[in-house]
Amino acid sequence: MPVPVPVEIFRFGAEWVERALNGERAEPGRDVRHYVHRDGPTTGATADLAWWLGTVPTLIDEARRA
Incomplete structure (x- = not known):
């Protein structure tokens, strides 16, 4: 079932x-x-997920620096 x-x-x-x-x-x-979160609200200034708790996965960090 698709997410509304x-x-x-x-x-x-x-x-x-x-x-x-x-x-x-x-x-x-x-x-x-x-x-934009699945349940509707948005997090401004960053697309980093809240559950990353201030860390960024290595591949994403490397892509940002490129």
Whole structure:
């Protein structure tokens, strides 16, 4: 059975695209990330999972440094 997607994710995505098309995302070095959890809420500023407890898997850490 598929997991239902909260309707907020579509609004969140549409607002992001609108801002990007209006040039709001054009500042150099901008890197803002959000992780959308299965149950709906988002975690701002990082996509790191809460259960990583401040550590990052080696492969992900290496990819970020590349």
